[in-house]
Every structure is written in C-alpha cells, then in structure tokens.
Amino acid sequence: MRKIAKEKLGALLAAVGRDKPLYIPALDASGQARFTRWHEGLEMARALNTVRSAKDFFFPQTENLVDFKVKGKQIEIIDPRSEQEDFVLFGVRACDARSFEILDKVFLADPVDTYYQSRREHGTVVTLACTQPEETCFCSAFGIDAAAPEGDAQVWMDEEYLYLSARTQKGDKFLESVRALAEDGGEDAVQRQQEETRRVMAKTPLAGLNLEGFDGEHLNPLFDSEKWAELSQACLGCGTCTFVCPTCQCYDIRDFDTGDGVRRFRCWDSCMYSDFTKMAHGNPRLTQVERFRQRFMHKLVYFPANNDGQYGCVGCGRCLSKCPISMNIVKVAKELSKEVR
Amino acid sequence: MTQETLIPKLGVVTDIRIDTPDIKTFRVVGLDGKKVFDHMPGQCAMLSIPGVGEAMFSITSSPTNTEYMEFSIKKCGCLTDWLHQMDVGQQITIRGPYGKHFPVEEEFRGKDLLFVAGGVGLAPVRSVINYVRAKRENYGRIMIVYGSRSKEDLLDYDEILSEWMKDEGVEVYLTIDRPQDDWDGHVGFVPNYVKELAPAKDYTVILCGPPIMIKFTLQGLKELGFAETQVYTTMELRMKCGVGKCGRCNIGNKYVCKDGPVFRFDELSQLPSEY
Numbered sequence: 001m002r003k004i005a006k007e008k009l010g011a012l013l014a015a016v017g018r019d020k021p022l023y024i025p026a027l028d029a030s031g032q033a034r035f036t037r038w039h040e041g042l043e044m045a046r047a048l049n050t051v052r053s054a055k056d057f058f059f060p061q062t063e064n065l066v067d068f069k070v071k072g073k074q075i076e077i078i079d080p081r082s083e084q085e086d087f088v089l090f091g092v093r094a095c096d097a098r099s100f101e102i103l104d105k106v107f108l109a110d111p112v113d114t115y116y117q118s119r120r121e122h123g124t125v126v127t128l129a130c131t132q133p134e135e136t137c138f139c140s141a142f143g144i145d146a147a148a149p150e151g152d153a154q155v156w157m158d159e160e161y162l163y164l165s166a167r168t169q170k171g172d173k174f175l176e177s178v179r180a181l182a183e184d185g186g187e188d189a190v191q192r193q194q195e196e197t198r199r200v201m202a203k204t205p206l207a208g209l210n211l212e213g214f215d216g217e218h219l220n221p222l223f224d225s226e227k228w229a230e231l232s233q234a235c236l237g238c239g240t241c242t243f244v245c246p247t248c249q250c251y252d253i254r255d256f257d258t259g260d261g262v263r264r265f266r267c268w269d270s271c272m273y274s275d276f277t278k279m280a281h282g283n284p285r286l287t288q289v290e291r292f293r294q295r296f297m298h299k300l301v302y303f304p305a306n307n308d309g310q311y312g313c314v315g316c317g318r319c320l321s322k323c324p325i326s327m328n329i330v331k332v333a334k335e336l337s338k339e340v341r
Numbered sequence: 342m343t344q345e346t347l348i349p350k351l352g353v354v355t356d357i358r359i360d361t362p363d364i365k366t367f368r369v370v371g372l373d374g375k376k377v378f379d380h381m382p383g384q385c386a387m388l389s390i391p392g393v394g395e396a397m398f399s400i401t402s403s404p405t406n407t408e409y410m411e412f413s414i415k416k417c418g419c420l421t422d423w424l425h426q427m428d429v430g431q432q433i434t435i436r437g438p439y440g441k442h443f444p445v446e447e448e449f450r451g452k453d454l455l456f457v458a459g460g461v462g463l464a465p466v467r468s469v470i471n472y473v474r475a476k477r478e479n480y481g482r483i484m485i486v487y488g489s490r491s492k493e494d495l496l497d498y499d500e501i502l503s504e505w506m507k508d509e510g511v512e513v514y515l516t517i518d519r520p521q522d523d524w525d526g527h528v529g530f531v532p533n534y535v536k537e538l539a540p541a542k543d544y545t546v547i548l549c550g551p552p553i554m555i556k557f558t559l560q561g562l563k564e565l566g567f568a569e570t571q572v573y574t575t576m577e578l579r580m581k582c583g584v585g586k587c588g589r590c591n592i593g594n595k596y597v598c599k600d601g602p603v604f605r606f607d608e609l610s611q612l613p614s615e616y
Contacts, residue, residue: 066348068391068434075391075432079348111346111584219593223613250588253347253581255392262391266347269587277589279579280418284616294591302594 002175003161003186012162013038013090015178021087023057025050035089044091048130048137049316053246054096057089058119059103062267065115065253069261080263084118088174091128094149095139095316099246100125101150102314105307106249124170127151131158131197136317138206138330144314146201147194156190163190206315206330213340214333216305223297225339231332232292234325239270241319241328242295247312250276271295296332346584349389349434352377355409357429361494364461365425366401366413369435377435380404382445382468383575383603386437387583388412390427394420397580397598400438401464403471413464413496439583440602443469443547443573452545453481457558459531459550460489463496465575465602466549474508483508484540488516488531492524514538532557542566548574552616559606569606576602576609578616592616 004012016022017038025045026036033047035054069076100120107116127149130137139146148154153171156163163186166172175182201207214222242248252269255262269276271294277285285291303312313329320328356368369388371377380386380400389395396418402411416425424433443449454473458466473480485505489495495515506513516527516534527534531554542565548558555574562572578597581587585599593612595601 070391073428073431075351075434077349077351077434079345106586109585113347113586114345115347216594220611220613223593223615249586251581251586253395253587255394257392264391264395266581266587269581269589271588277579279577280421284578290615297593298588298591302591305594 001186001190002164002182002184003189004164004178004181004183006157006160006162008181009044009162011181012178013042013044014040015181016088016090016174019177020085023087023089025091038090048093048132048134049095049318051318052244053099053316053318054089054092055099055103055246055249057087057123058100058116059107059249059251059268062265063115064263064265066264067261068264081115081118084122086122086124088124088126090126091155092125092149092151093130093316094127094144094146095137095314096246097125097127097149097151098139098142098144098314099316102247102303102307102310102312103249105310124153124174125151126153126155126171126174129154129156129193129197131193131200133197133201133204134317135205136320137201137204138209138315138317140201140204140207140315141209141211142311142313142315145198147197156186156193158189158193161186161189206317209315209330209333210337211300211311211333213337214300214304214311215309216301218340219297219301219305221339222301222336223293225336227335227339228293229289231327231335232289235272235288235292235327236324237272237274237288237291238324239272240322240324242270242272243268244318244322246314246316246318247299271298296329296336299329300333300336346436347582349387349395349436350377352388352433352435354427354429354431354433357427360413360496360498361489363416364413364494364496365416366411366497367424368409368411369433370409372432376407376410378438380410380438381442382472383443383465384438384440385465385583385598385602386410386412386435386439387580388420388424389434390420390423391434393423395434395581396420397439397577397583399465399468399575399602401467403468403475405472405475413461413467415461437583439598441600443575443603445469445472449473449545450479451481453541453543454483455540455544455546456483456485456487457531457535457546457548457550458485458487459554460494461496462550462554463487466547467497467500469547470505474505474511477508477510482544483511484514484538484544485511486514486516486531486535486538488518488529488534490518491521492517530554530557532561536561536565539565542571544571546572548572569610572606574604574606574609576604576616 022038033045067078107113130146299312578590585596590597
C-alpha cells in the first residue's frame with residue numbers, strides 16, 4: 001500500500017490528468033456532483049454519490065453506432081468510430097464500481113458489444129472508499145463493502161492522507177503515474193477506517209434489507225403477485241429511476257437524418273415508457289403495472305436467475321432520492337418478500 | 342476478429358412478389374449476388390432502410406435454397422409500409438441470423454410433422470416446410486394445415502398448389518374464415534379445422550399464427566391427446582439489438598431474440614404469460 005499526503009491531491013490529479021482525460025466528481029454550477037473532466041484548479045466534490053451514475057463513460061447516454069450515405073437505391077455503410085483513447089475515472093464509489101461488473105455481464109456476454117468493450121479496455125477505474133454512508137445507501141444488501149471498493153485501484157482518504165492500492169495491471173499503471181508523490185504505508189489507518197465505516201454502514205436504515213427468496217425459483221409467484229397493482233399505482237412512468245440507475249442498460253436504436261446522410265445511434269431507453277414494447281400488433285405491457293413490474297422483476301429476479309445470483313442492483317440509492325413519488329426498489333423488495341417467505 | 346453485431350451488411354432486393362393484399366415476399370442477396378449469410382429454419386434477420394427504421398423479420402426461405410433469402414412481410418407499420426413501396430434494385434441493410442432455430446436436425450429427425458399456421462404465421466413455418474421437403478428422407482409424414490381470412494390472404498398460394506400439394510407424403514389442408522364464391526375448399530377457423538382433422542397424436546407440431554389462433558389450436562391439440570412437449574412455436578416481440586442486450590423482448594428471464602424465437606410449449610408455459 002502507498003500513501004500520499006492529502007494536500008497533494010491536486011498534484012495527484014494533475015499527474016494523472018495531464019497525460020489523458022481524467023474525470024472526477026465535482027460540483028457543477030447548480031451545486032450538484034457529477035463526473036467532470038479534470039482541469040487545473042478543479043476541486044473534487046466531497047459528495048458520495050454523483051447525481052448521475054458513472055455508467056456514461058462505458059455506456060454513454062447516446063452514441064453513434066453506424067453512419068449511412070444514401071443515394072437513390074444505393075446505401076453505403078460507414079463505421080464512425082475513431083480509436084478510443086485511455087482515460088481514468090477517479091473517485092468511483094463501491095456501488096458504482098460493482099455496477100460495471102453487472103454491465104459487463106450484459107455487454108461482454110457473447111456476442112460482445114465492441115463499443116462498450118473498447119471503452120472498458122481503455123478506462124481505468126480508481127475507486128474511493130466511503131466513510132459516511134447516506135441514509136439511502138444499501139449496497140451492503142448486495143454484498144458490497146463500501147469500505148473496500150473494487151475497480152482497478154482503490155483509494156481511501158482520511159484527514160491526512162490518501163491511501164492507494166492497485167488491484168489490476170491498469171491499477172498498477174495508475175499507481176506508477178503518481179509514484180513520485182507517494183510513500184509506503186497506511187495499512188493500519190485504512191484498517192481503522194474500514195472498521196469504522198462498516199460499523200456505521202451496519203446502522204444505516206436500509207442495511208437490513210433481506211433479499212432471500214428473490215431468485216429464479218420464485219419467478220412466477222413473484223410475477224403473479226397482486227401487490228404490483230398497488231405498488232405501481234402512483235408511478236408516473238417518468239423513467240427517472242432508469243436514467244439515474246447505474247445498472248439500467250436497456251437501449252433504443254434510432255436513425256437521425258443529418259441532411260448529409262443517416263446516423264444510426266443508440267440511446268438509453270426505459271422499460272417504464274409506454275412505447276418500450278409497443279409493436280404494430282399491440283403491446284404486451286399495456287399499463288404502468290406491467291412496466292413497473294418489469295423493472296423490478298428484471299433487477300431482483302430475472303437478472304440473478306440468468307447470472308448466478310448476481311442482482312441487477314447495487315444499492316446506490318439514487319432511485320430512492322430521485323423518484324418523484326418516493327417509490328423505490330427497497331419498498332418493492334420488502335413488500336414482495338412477503339410473497340416468498 | 343469480433344463479430345460486429347450492430348453494424349449491418351448490405352443486401353439488394355432482386356425480386357418482389359405480391360402474395361396477398363397486404364403481404365409481399367422480398368428476395369434478398371448480397372451485393373456480390375450471393376446469400377448474405379447462412380441460417381437455419383426459424384432464425385430471423387434485422388432488415389432496415391436507413392432513416393426509416395430497423396426491425397426483425399423471420400427468414401421465410403429455406404436454408405436449402407443456396408441462392409438467396411426471402412422475407413414475407415406484412416404491411417403494418419412505418420418500415421413495412423416503406424418496404425412495400427420500394428422497387429427491385431433497392432439496397433437494404435441486413436444483419437443476423439438471430440435466435441434459436443427449429444430443431445430440424447435434432448428432435449424433428451425421423452418424426453411425423455404437423456404444421457399449423459394462420460395468416461402471415463406461415464412465413465417462418467415455410468422455411469421449415471421447405472427444409473424438410475428438401476430432406477424428405479429424414480422425416481416421416483408431413484401434414485400442413487393452413488388458414489387465412491380469405492383465399493386472397495393465403496400466403497405462398499401458388500407454391501402450395503404447384504409444389505407442396507404435389508409432393509408425395511405431404512398432406513395439405515387449407516381453410517378460409519368465410520365462404521366466398523371462388524372457393525370450394527374448407528371454410529372455418531384453423532383451430533376447429535385441426536380438431537376436425539384429428540391428426541394422430543404422435544405428430545410433432547409446429548404452430549404459428551395470431552395469438553388467439555395459437556391459444557385455441559393448442560387447447561384443441563391437448564384435447565386430442567397431444568402433450569406440450571410435442572408442440573413448437575415461434576414468438577415475436579419488439580426488438581432493437583437482436584442479441585439479448587437492449588432489454589425489451591424478454592418473457593420472464595428469457596429473451597425472445599436469443600433464447601427464442603422458437604420455443605417448445607412446455608418451456609413457454611413455465612414463463613410468465615406476458616406476450
């Protein structure tokens with residue numbers, strides 16, 4: 001383990017950000033934390049969670065898939081991609097770090113999504129351990145240790161030092177790039193901080209969320225539950241939960257006439273929207289009840305059924321704090337668990 | 342090299358056949374004049390016109406046709422309207438093949454096969470029919486029950502009359518919903534016709550058509566002693582990617598694009614009935 005005095009944080013960011021794009025959580029003009037491209041003088045926000053998750057960096061909200069030139073009956077197909085450059089995400093929390101592994105299970109499964117893959121290969125994820133979880137946090141319910149985040153390299157920060165440790169080759173390279181600033185040591189301080197964080201984490205209001213029974217075995221009883229109608233009653237179908245969610249990966253593919261050709265792009269989509277499954281001959285999810293059910297069944301039941309028990313949620317709490325009707329996955333899980341226990 | 346799944350290939354439409362008032366069959370080859378890719382019966386392809394849209398269609402031609410692919414497409418939306426208006430020589434984009442095919446070389450080998458289709462539901466089934474007709478020695482008896490609203494709405498009518506009906510060991514039963522002057526064949530809905538015909542219960546069944554037809558045909562087959570494990574169908578839900586990632590064609594934890602579109606009814610009945 002290496003440590004760097006906290007007053008050198010600016011120097012650390014500069015050492016990394018000088019060579020390649022570096023993104024850190026920073027406050028925007030409205031005072032909200034979001035991952036922002038580092039520049040000299042940009043300060044790291046103290047907020048735990050950015051308003052939007054970090055998934056944009058690997059799965060952008062919109063991205064160009066393919067371009068076409070159309071001339072009469074003739075079509076030309078153009079791959080619009082240029083070479084992906086290396087970049088570093090610094091200050092990713094444990095929940096967001098886990099979300100990348102969940103997205104991997106979708107995009108890196110055969111057949112590999114090469115757009116995503118290329119960004120994953122070129123991005124270095126440097127995590128930052130949480131010390132003061134928010135009341136909406138429940139990552140521990142998914143076996144995530146906020147005090148030991150994953151990623152390529154891990155960072156812990158206290159009043160005096162940043163402590164750094166690499167987990168992968170990309171993490172080694174990151175540590176190498178800040179070698180001049182670092183000295184050895186810090187294990188004891190990190191261990192003390194971890195114990196304290198885990199103690200606090202265990203006391204958060206949602207820490208006791210029990211997900212027993214949410215597996216493929218109870219798929220049909222959970223799907224058929226009469227509780228969905230009640231739970232979804234106030235849902236506006238705004239899709240906010242899906243847009244702030246670090247693991248929501250559903251996308252749409254659309255064409256845009258550029259005047260000079262056609263650009264086919266993909267963009268985030270939401271299962272909460274009425275036209276998500278709408279076809280010429282009808283819609284299998286006609287009302288918000290079915291759309292609402294789809295979202296939670298996907299995260300809590302379908303995804304683990306297909307991925308060795310891995311849930312499609314990381315407990316980041318964004319949907320809890322952003323839902324305009326205060327409905328959320330925790331309420332759903334608690335209510336639904338009565339069906340299977 | 343990794344296969345680029347979202348970047349399509351180019352195809353060109355070399356023939357357009359008007360099948361019914363709202364269904365046309367399009368013949369597609371690559372720009373080199375050869376098939377764009379190989380497939381198995383029941384698999385699908387994403388066709389698109391840039392700027393108009395992209396959608397999944399079943400490949401109606403049999404893999405045993407080594408020269409071209411065919412798609413029978415009903416006019417019912419933005420993209421299909423456009424396809425219906427285009428002329429021969431139009432280039433389109435195509436990607437695939439997608440999905441699980443009918444087990445023609447596995448479970449179907451050596452079996453008696455009963456095909457039941459309604460309307461444009463014959464499109465995916467035709468691929469299987471022509472595949473087993475081409476490899477006749479590998480299969481037992483073949484029985485085809487096909488129905489549509491009217492005589493004019495029967496898909497592949499010429500091929501049915503001039504080829505299928507003339508094959509030895511292939512029984513074809515056609516029906517239309519309402520009587521009409523130039524029709525002396527059977528009149529009535531497909532599910533009832535299947536019950537009247539009462540096929541022996543050792544047939545393996547390939548069933549495709551509108552949901553209501555599937556529902557009542559399956560019910561009738563069960564009354565005749567058929568088990569769900571003998572009946573296969575092919576599903577269709579809205580799709581964007583075709584490879585199980587865009588997240589919209591799922592039935593429970595199965596994606597129609599990659600775990601289907603071909604399902605056996607005992608598999609389907611284990612899933613939530615959200616389709």
